[in-house]
Amino acid sequence: MTNPSFYHLLDEQNQKTLEDIIRNVAIGVFTSTGETFFHSLVKCLAQTLNMDFAFVGEVKDPAQQHVETIAVYRDGQPAGNFEYDLPYTPCETVFGKKLCCYPKGVQELFPRDKGLVRFGIESYVGAPLFDSQGQALGLLVVMRRRPLRAPELVTNVLKIFAARAATELERRRKEASLEAHARAQTALFNLSADLSTTLSEKEICRRAVHGLQETLGYAHLGLFLLDEETGDRVMQASRGWPDAPKDWRIPPGHGVSERAVLTGEPAYTPDVRQASAYVPGLGSGAEFDVPLKVDDEVMGVLMVESKEPNAFTENDFALLTAAANVIALALKRAREVQAVQKAEARYHSLFDGVPVGLYRTTPDGQILEANQSLVEMLAYPDRKTLLRANPIAWYVNPEDRLHWQQLMAQQKVVRNFETQLRRQDGEIIWVRDTARAVCNEGGEIHYYEGSLEDITAHKRLEAQYLQAQKMEAVGRLTAGIAHDFNNLLTVINSYAFMIRRQLPATNPLHEMAEQILLSGQRAADLVGQLLAFSRKQTANPVTLNPNDIILQMDGLLRRVLGEDVRLATHLASDLWPVKADPNQLEQVIVNLAVNARDAMPGGGRLILETSNLPMDEAHLARHLDASPGDYVVLSVTDTGTGMSPEVMEHIFEPFFTTKEVGQGSGLGLSTVYGIVQQNGGFLSVYSEVGQGSTFKIYLPRAQETTTHPLPTPQPRTDLPTGEETILLVEDDDMVRELIQSVLEPLGYTVLLAAGKEEALNVARRHPAPIHLLLTDVVMPDGSGTALAEILHAQRPDLKILFISGYSWTILEQQKRQLPPFAFLQKPFAPLQLARKVREVLDG
Incomplete structure (x- = not known):
């Protein structure tokens, strides 16, 4: 509201002086600072000078020409702050320049200032605000909707209080700057700490x-x-x-x-x-x-x-x-x-991930560092426990440790040093040690660092490989000897059979012939065992369940073992089938049973077990001959005397035996070895002196699931006869004559030849049909297989029967290229020969 007494006092020049007005305003703002000061100032100015508007404005960035008010008093009461731009306003003539007074018509002077129009402003007085350095800070403005009647008085009052407002605004800015600086420093400090x-x-x-x-x-x-x-x-x-x-x-x-x-x-x-x-x-x-x-x-x-x-x-x-x-x-x-x-992760990944043991030790045996592979290799529960161990105590042979230290002292490096260590669980392993000495400045050894590689599996495989090579060499030698023996035994046994057949039982020569025949048969059995060891024995594999073999042999095994040895069987109910020769499998079981019986002279237990085993990496690493896949395991365990490691190294060698002279041929286990190998399997042995032995036979699982019935013994009959023509080719004169003497009395026409070329000539000179080619496989001037191919091409109806002192495996690689054939292994009896010939001719 307008104060009517104000202009009355002004008209009476002496009734109220400028000093009085200044005193009144000063009293109103005397005790105020900061925001309160500015609000008190605009209020006192508006009321004392009878103005409709009063405000203090601040321009924070002179380059931007933008005003933000600090305090506003309008129409008798405080009002909210506002912002506006300086251009085209009366404030533009004031800010940073000088005090300006427009007693009337200010809207006409600044027509683009919409604020003047909106509030109906007629008069305007503004004073610039400067800091102590002369920098523009803002402005102090009063405005009225009517013309000013005493503009000089208003400008003088405004000029005086503008200086006070500028001082306060400068102080306010400094305080704000200090506060902002403090906040900034606090923010930076907090940021750095965080x-x-x-x-x-x-x-x-x-x-x-x-x-x-x-x-x-x-x-x-x-x-x-x-x-x-x-x-x-x-x-x-x-x-x-x-x-x-x-x-x-x-x-x-x-x-x-x-x-x-x-x-x-x-x-x-x-x-x-x-x-x-x-x-x-x-x-x-x-x-x-x-x-x-x-x-x-x-x-x-x-x-x-x-x-x-x-x-x-x-x-x-x-x-x-x-x-x-x-x-x-x-x-x-x-x-x-x-x-x-x-980098540390890579180091630890390499350090702990490398599949060899890494270590760092002092010369007196303190372990400074070790990786996880070494912890696992030596069977410690954790690294902390390993670091407390004394590596000197690991050595099975303490002399190896001394030798290692001597080498290190001389060379400062040791490479590929092989020794045996004892793990925490007591197991002994082979390791390969490569290490170097790290010396201090005085040349003294500070510590050792190196690697340990577990070569136990390698050593085991190396031993198996050497053993396999030795067995293979013995097998080749054995097979060659057996071939020659088979020719001789064929003649001896066949003639003995024929003599005995032609003599009455009352004739003294009949008994002599019987003894010759029995001795020859025992010799043939020995040769058969040699062939089994060398994997040259003739086999007729069929798909079968090993449980059936064991059950069928129960009575035989109990008789073989005797009353002092108890037999127990634990047979898997879901046992996989295998493909093997049933006669050979029986021989394996009998030989192992006899070997176990002899190891239990005071009696004991023999346990036969069967189980299924999918072959994993752990098993493959221990068996050189094993291949991935499923296996059937036949275990034979006894409670006998057991074997020392030295004996176990030789048990599969032919003629090796620990029995007294006359109590064993030394071919039992070698026969087992050969049969298992021939049937695609392998075996393992575990034994301790005084604790007994366990033999494990691993046979591959058969792909075919249907098992064949086990063969039953055939009743003996007379020699079958025939009228066909047979071309007999045999380089051994005695064998050739024997076969001729057996077949011709049975009604056959026998054409003789001592070799391949002679046989071809005989066939050429014989235009009539030849029904059967009966030929040896290995002959000096050419193989029987080549002869069979040629003659079969000339005579497609020709039947073929091979005979040999070697096994049928000699023909296996050529089987696909040959015409259909049969095989009879030497030595054979006249009855076997006659039956086989008749079987082939009738087939």
Whole structure:
């Protein structure tokens, strides 16, 4: 409201002086400071000078020509602050210049000032505010809806209080600057403390952005790190961008922040909308970008945006640059720590992942370091327990340790030193040690470091390989001898059979012939065992269940074992089938049973077990001859005297025996070995002196699931006869004559030849049919197989029967190229020969 007495007093010049007015205003603001002062000032000025409007305005950035009011009094009461731009307003003539007074018609003078029109302002008085250094701070303004009647008085009052307002505004700014500086220092201190611990890059960025935004209140903050491959700036953390994608990527050539990345210097953009690299939607105010840089390496950029253009001050620039340096150092440290951790991880991965034991020990036996492979190799529960152990006590042979130390003292390095160590669980293993001595400056050995490789499996396989080579060599020798013996036994046994057949039982010569025949048969059995060992024995494999063999042999085994040995069987109900010769499998079981019986002279137990076993890597590593797949296991365990390691090295060798002279041929286990090998299997033996022995036979699982019935003995009959023509080819004269003497009395026509070429000539000179080719396989002038191919091509109806002192395996590789044939292994009896010939001719 207007004070009617005011102008009355002015008209009476002496009734109220300028001093009185100043005194009244001064009293109203005397005790006030800060915001209260400004609000009291505009109120007192408006009431005392009878003005409709009074306000104090501040221009924070003179270059922006923008006013923000601090205190406003309008129409008799305080009003809210507002902002406006200086251009085309009466304030433009005041700010930073001089006091201006427009007693009336101010709207006509400034027609583009919409505020004057909206509030109906007629008169205006404004005073500029300067700091102590003469820098423009703002302005003090009073306005009235009617013309001024005493403009000189108003301008004098305003001029006086403008100085007081300027002083207070300067003090206010200094306080604000000090507070901002304190906040900035606090923010930097807190940021440094928060990032001083070891953190991930992502966590550093998150904490930095959160701390800066919470403490300093910037509108939008984002931390971006460079993608080394693409050059993209990838956002790691942000505040104030709720719609920003989780992994916001700004590619090269986009966004104003790229300038800071390329130059390595802070970049200020007063209005991002005016920038050429502006990306729509990425802000609308000012942007300050500070590179995250250490030692000329730019790792990323700190992006800070305001809501309005031209919003950043020098203090902001200094603060954000310092903050970016703190963040960059933290990121650099994090990357260095990460690099160290990765290197350590690679080292530990290599150290613990390498499949050999690594160690570091002192000369007196203290273990300084060991990897996980060594822990497992030596069967310790953990690394801590191993480090407390004394490696000197590991050596089975202490002399090996002394020898190792002597080599190390002389050479400072030991390579491929093989020795035996005793694991914590008592198991003895072979190792290969390679190590070096690390010396101090005085040349004394400080510690050893090296590697231990477990070569136990290698040693085992090496022994198996050497044994297999030895057995193979003996087998080849045995097979050659057996072939020659078979020819001789064929003649001896056949003639003995024929003599005995032609003599009456009362004739003394009949008994002599019987003894010759029995001796010859025993000799043939020995040769058969030699052939079994050398895997040259004739076999007729069929798909069968080993349980059936064991059950069928129950009575026989009990008779063989005698009353003092108890027989027990544990047979798997779901046992897989195998493909093997049933007669050979019976021979294996009998031989093992006899061997077990002889190892239990005072009686004991014999246990037969069967089981299924899928062959895994652990089993394969222990058996040189094993192949991956499923196996059936036949175990024969006795409670006998057991065997020493020295005996076990030779048990499968022909004629090796620990029995007294005359109590064994030494061919029992060698026969087992050969039969198992011939049937595609392998075996293992475990034995301890005084604890008994276990033999395990591993036979491959048969693909065919249908088992064949076991053969039953055939009743003896007379020699079958015939009238066909047979071409007999045999290089051994005695065998040839024997076969002729057997077949011709049976009605056959026998054409004789001593070799391949003679046989071809005989066949050429014989135009009549030849029904059967009966030929030896191995002959001096050519093989029987080549002869069979030629003659069968000439005579397609020709039947073929091979005979040999070797087994049928001699023909196995040529089976596909040969015409259909049969095989009879020497030695054979006349009855066997006659039956086989008749069988082939009738087939």
